[in-house]
Amino acid sequence: MTPTDGSIANARREEQGSRWESLAAYALPIIFVALLVVFCLTVPHFATWANFANVLQRNSIIGIVACGMLLMIITGGFDLSVGAVGAMSSVVAAALIVHLSMPLGIATALLLGLAVGILNGFFIAKVGMNPFVTTLATQVLVTGFLFVGTSAQPVYGVPESFTVLGLGRIGPIPIPTLIFAAVALVTWAILRFTTLGHYIYIVGGNKTAARLAGINVDRVILAAYALGGLFAAIAGIVLLGQTNIGQPASAADWPLTAIAAVVVGGVPLSGGVGQVWSAVLGTLLLGIIANALNLLGVSPFWQPAVTGAVIIVAVGLDSYQRKQRELR
């Protein structure tokens, strides 16, 4: 073999390697599209717009929460209080809509969500508490206040017209999905175009380096958690639009479902990386799987097991590929 041949072979191998790498980076979208095609071909009644619209509508809530969760995960944290904030938002909005006015109810609910988010951010950034402990504590705290305030009674009496927000459609598109799209777009714009977005990545990647570079780390973390709280409150309002009752015990499974959606989308919990499309695709992936299982009539005993397996496989593939890349 002549040296030239060797270098050509090397170059080719490198080219193949990088092609494989770029393919691996898109593993999730590929899995998603493949599953979608398989479901369309094999699951009866799956490939209808009515069904797609239903899936989009019901997963929009978790999608909105996941967008906020993504921001917090990129900073290297996460938020267990999003469910409590969502329930609080729907209960407060319901109570104020019934007794005072709709705009006031929505505005107050959103402000309260923002406030809990800021509280989380304050304890994590300024006091230096661990995100797990902080958000677990605020979750319990907020839930407790809700139960005290309502005696665990749902708030009834929201006018039925309010369900437009949760069940209505503009043309063929469900309104919650439009809200989800808007939230995702805002999150994307923040991460892509604003200094805050760039700082979120830097802080998540290496806090010390970020601080030495003159970034106000505390303020960045505070902003991420504030947005997370706000998004959870938005999701709570959409939930109210779907169920029409403000239920203090609702939304308990949001935190873990939203974290699952983000990590299934290929975002590591270690922070520093992550894109909005990961949160969106992760949400929709879990959503279409649940939908397909229902349509196939899979026993409810099996459903959680299938979801668990999907999370392990998706995150496992992603982590393994990430590890290989680091070794190279």
Added chain:
Amino acid sequence: MTRYTRRSVLAGAAAIALLAATGLGQAQEGKRIGFMIWNTSVPFYSNLIKMANETAEKNGIKLDIQSGNGDLATQISIVQQFIAQQVDLIMIAPSDPVGIVPVIRQANAANIPVMAVNTSADVSSGAKVLTYVGVDDFEFGQRQGDLIVQAIGEKGKIAYILGKLGTSAQLAREAGLMDTLKKYPGIEIIEKQAADWDNAKALAITQDFLSKYPAGAIDAIVDQGPEGVNGANFAAENGRTDVKFIMGDYPLDVRNAIIKGTVYGTVNQDPAPQGTTAIEDAVLLFSGKADQIPTPNHHIGLPTITKENVEQFPPAWGG
């Protein structure tokens, strides 16, 4: 200074005299009841708690209600705490009928009577329970079965939305429903999914059933709880009036849906009389009339509600 002391002493003496006078009259006065509810944050319990508290107050009974937060270990430790406090009666609404048995035995050993309220306890292995005040979830399921027959006749296809898998209400209601449907082989359950007593999940499952079964392919959707009401309204808005919806329990939103016609009917398990009856049975016990308490079960009626009688019944909660 002395004047105040004298006055407060007089007031105190008067109060004691008053207490003694009333206390002599009624045996239940000042008795203490510890009431463990597996999870007080379930909306269903709010009226039960309210009525239990009101009835206890009226009879001068000190009622201490504690929540088990849905966790069996917490439930056990609360009952143990009641035993340590030597209350006069322990009421329990356990999440699991069998898991609570060991601590009932501890109460039996400490000679503290135990009464099951709303959810039952297993007495087959020798744990002694005064009585069970509540409804029979098996009968609840049977009533739902009757409603199905009433709604669609003796032949048809139905989908069934379950509550949280493994909870006693889910298991017993399903067994009861199956018991009734045994008599009607023409009625076929073609789908079963669990919505975990969650409104959003019940809505999603209902939508999937409706996508899978076009008009004419399904006759009724039955939900073990009231959560499917949003799905029923969704179906009506999307022109699927061919499907009859049957709920369980009777909160305000289900009542409104029955009036509107989107829900065919429901079974009313009213929590309020359970709270009242439990305390009234306790009063009987404290005044030495324990033999008047119905045993082993003090079942409270389960009316079915449809458009015909909905106006007579105020909602069980949320009103």
